[in-house]
Amino acid sequence: MSTITLDGLEPGSRAIIKGFAANGPARRRMAEMGLCPGTEIVTLRRAPLDDPIEFQVRGYNISLRKAEAASIIVEIKEG
Amino acid sequence: MVQEINIALIGNPNVGKTSLFNALTGSRQHVGNWPGVTVEKKTGERRHQGSTIKITDLPGTYSLEARSPDEKVANAHIMSGHPDVVVQVVDSTNMERNLYLTTQLLDMGQKVVLALNMSDMADARGDRLDLKAFSKGWGVPAVRISATRGEGLEDLLDTIISTFKDRSVPSPAVNFGAEIEGNISEVEAMLRSGGAGGTSPRWTAIRLLEGIEKVEEATADAGLRAKLTAALEGVDRDEVEMDLVDRRYVAITSLLDRTYVRGSEKRSLSDAIDRVVTHKYLGLPxxxxxxxxxxxxxxxxxxxxxxxxxxxxxxxxxxxxxxxxxxxxxxxxxxxxxxxxxxxxxxxxxxxxxxxxxxxxxxxxxxxxxxxxxxxxxxxxxxxxxxxxxxxxxxxxxxxxxxxxxxxxxxxxxxxxxxxxxxxxxxxxxxxxxxxxxxxxxxxxxxxxxxxxxxxxxxxxxxxxxxxxxxxxxxxxPFIMELxxxxxxxxxxxxxxxxxxxxxxxxxxxxxxxxxxxxxxxxxxxxxxxxxxxxxxxxxxxxxxxxxxxxxxxxxxxxxxxxxxxxxxxxxxxxxxxxxxxxxxxxxxxxxxxxxxxxxxxxxxxxxxxxxxxxxxxxxxxxxxxxxxxxxxxxxxxxxxxxxxxxxxxxxxxxxxx
Known part of the structure; x- marks a missing residue:
């Protein structure tokens, strides 16, 4: 079980959110959009210019910039 | 007896709120599929069962606490206008995140009716919802509708009127745990005794604890300000903030686990289109x-x-x-x-x-x-x-x-x-x-x-x-956007x-x-x-x-x-x-x-x-x-x-x- 930040995940991989590496309004907004600790998140794809990244969480799709994804600590879900 | 009922339409962006407004009022208004179409408050009327229902369409919003101008408009309207009933339009295919807003409305002490929109799409996907148990869970009546097909609107209007007539007081959906609830009650009591906190002292108390509202905004009374400041001093606002969000989602998942089974994923076509239009080399061309x-x-x-x-x-x-x-x-x-x-x-x-x-x-x-x-x-x-x-x-x-x-x-x-x-x-x-x-x-x-x-x-x-x-x-x-x-x-x-x-x-x-x-x-x-x-x-x-x-x-x-x-x-x-x-x-x-x-x-x-x-x-x-x-x-x-x-x-x- 390895813990990394969300921006490091390859498209197609699943992970569980563990926590946030930074405070502030962005963290709150992400949490309000359902990115809370314990939630499963799937990396879908990167934008053509590599940033932002599209994810699936709680059954809908959301895009985050790399910088924001880098503030989310996740644990990769194997399989 | 002819009565007038003031209702507000609220909901996340892109849930068909404007379609419902149009269907209810017959008014022509712009309908879009991206966050933020409704930039101003729109109003319309509908007569039903001898009552006049005055409808205000609020801007789409994910939350009532954050700071974007759209959210401020929505929050201010509910806090100061105090509508008789708030109708939250919910995307039936995306319940979890939509219900987050509901938990906040209930903290405000609002009478809420949930209009579960796009229910036809949820059906097509094979979703199963125990509507009775779901409504009972938080004491919030829910009605399945399809605004674009005009289905369920009569039922919705009936429910709005019966909710308006219902004298019971809505209760919060989420228990934030002994410590935070203690803090909320304490601050709420202070606000009440000082005649502050507007129509919902609990909601004001929550916002104060999270540091979203400042003490100076809540009251002009110097004595009350000092008391509030003292009460808030020991509170770690960052901690409270995250804890509250977390508990809201826990309450949502617990309700849905009991009453709802999500059907098989139908985003495959949407995802296939996305694979092409956001493709690394094809996307920009x-x-x-x-x-x-x-x-x-x-x-x-x-x-x-x-x-x-x-x-x-x-x-x-x-x-x-x-x-x-x-x-x-x-x-x-x-x-x-x-x-x-x-x-x-x-x-x-x-x-x-x-x-x-x-x-x-x-x-x-x-x-x-x-x-x-x-x-x-x-x-x-x-x-x-x-x-x-x-x-x-x-x-x-x-x-x-x-x-x-x-x-x-x-x-x-x-x-x-x-x-x-x-x-x-x-x-x-x-x-x-x-x-x-x-x-x-x-x-x-x-x-x-x-x-x-x-x-x-x-x-x-x-x-x-x-x-x-x-x-x-x-x-x-930051760029945090729904697709x-x-x-x-x-x-x-x-x-x-x-x-x-x-x-x-x-x-x-x-x-x-x-x-x-x-x-x-x-x-x-x-x-x-x-x-x-x-x-x-x-x-x-x-x-x-x-x-x-x-x-x-x-x-x-x-x-x-x-x-x-x-x-x-x-x-x-x-x-x-x-x-x-x-x-x-x-x-x-x-x-x-x-x-x-x-x-x-x-x-x-x-x-x-x-x-x-x-x-x-x-x-x-x-x-x-x-x-x-x-x-x-x-x-x-x-x-x-x-x-x-x-x-x-x-x-x-x-x-x-x-």
């Missing part, structure tokens, strides 16, 4: 092709209609001039009103085609993808992915574009977007391009249009970059939206532009006795006054006059040219312009019209949204200087080439 196609179609598809309307007005003007007495009235109607309004109305088909295409892109969900694709570039340009949508709306009209910046949470990013948005070429400028490009670059008119729009974008982002690094220095704000599934646009909604926006243009033609054309005619005819539109007339005098400044741009006095009147609305530039050239040359407008203007002047004129001062309506919007005369004035001066420089370069370079 597809985006650019779509934008280019938009302009090409705007020009070509509308052309036959444009010609027909043009001929119609020419005939009408000639008819009036021949048959109306006295001569001055014939001239005022024929040369002034009909020529002026006609030269603008002629472009209605172009504008309708453009609005139709934008409405289709919007309703399909592609616009969010465009923001996704463009964010990296927008950020590099000092803007924000979310700036993209206002900017694109600006293609239609800069006024809604400026208002749509309310979805941008960060104040500086928002101000930068407001100040740069007017350079995105709106439909009012289109008639100028269509006319001049059609005359001087007939074989490449579509391309000329595309280049002008591209220049508008370059100026907008160049300005944004400049502002970001000088007067509005800051980092870019809704693609939906097939509803023909009816799309046409309605096209018509709503198109009729704004028509109304403008009938008011502002008619008045402008008559003023131009008057100034061209005064003092009495001079030859109409000649150099001795008042317009001639005005034109000659500014001609020396405009000569380096290749503009003669008539263009100068047209530009002055273009302040009122940019379409008037064409109308004025119609009056001034048409009269002088005694020929059709196009031939007259072709004879007396050169290609470099025409190119410079198009560039000048693109960049110079936002019209009066756009300036009013800037004033309203920035709340500052300083920024409004800045916008005027900055754009005039920029337009002058750009047109100068185009004209001088043009002289060398042609």
């Amino acid at each position: 597809i985006f650019l092709t779509m934008m280019w196609g938009l302009f090409e179609l705007t020009f070509t598809a509308a052309q036959p209609f444009v010609s027909a309307i043009g001929l119609g007005f020419e005939w009408l003007a000639a008819f009036v001039v021949e048959n109306v007495q006295p001569d001055w009235l014939a001239s005022m109607l024929g040369d002034g009103a009909i020529a002026g309004v006609g030269s603008v109305l002629v472009f209605l088909p172009n504008i309708l085609v453009m609005f139709l295409l934008i409405a289709l892109l919007e309703a399909s969900g592609y616009l969010s993808r465009a923001a996704f694709i463009m964010d990296r570039i927008m950020t590099k340009m000092g803007l924000h992915g979310k700036s993209f949508i206002p900017m694109l709306l600006g293609l239609g009209c800069n006024v809604p574009a400026i208002m749509a910046t309310r979805t941008i949470e960060d104040e500086k990013s928002r101000l930068i977007t407001i100040l740069s948005a007017p350079y995105i070429s709106c439909s009012a400028r289109l008639p100028v391009y269509v006319l001049l490009a059609g005359i001087f670059f007939p074989d490449n008119a579509g391309t000329a249009l595309f280049l002008l729009y591209l220049l508008g974008i370059v100026v907008a982002v160049g300005s944004a970059l400049l502002f970001r690094h000088t007067i509005l220095k800051s980092e870019t704000s 809704p599934p693609y939906r097939l646009p509803r023909l009816k909604n799309t046409i309605l939206q096209m018509w709503d926006r198109g009729s704004m243009y028509l109304r403008k033609a009938g008011t502002f532009i008619l008045a402008g054309a008559i003023i131009v005619w008057l100034l061209a005819s005064l003092p009495w006795g001079v030859e109409y539109g000649s150099e001795e007339s008042l317009v001639g005098a005005i034109g000659h006054l500014i001609e020396p400044f405009l000569a380096p741009l290749g503009f003669d006095w008539r263009i100068g006059v047209a530009l002055v009147f273009g302040f009122i609305a940019k379409e008037i530039v064409v109308g004025s040219l119609g009056v001034l050239y048409g009269a002088v040359e005694g020929a059709g407008l196009e031939e007259a312009i072709a004879l007396s203007m050169s290609a470099p002047s025409a190119a410079a004129l198009m560039v000048f019209v693109l960049i110079y001062t936002p019209c009066v309506a756009a300036l009013a919007a800037i004033r309203k949204e920035t709340g500052s005369w300083k920024w409004t004035l800045f916008s005027v001066v900055y754009s005039l200087i920029l337009a002058y420089i750009a047109a100068f370069i185009v004209y001088q370079v043009g002289l060398l080439i042609w």
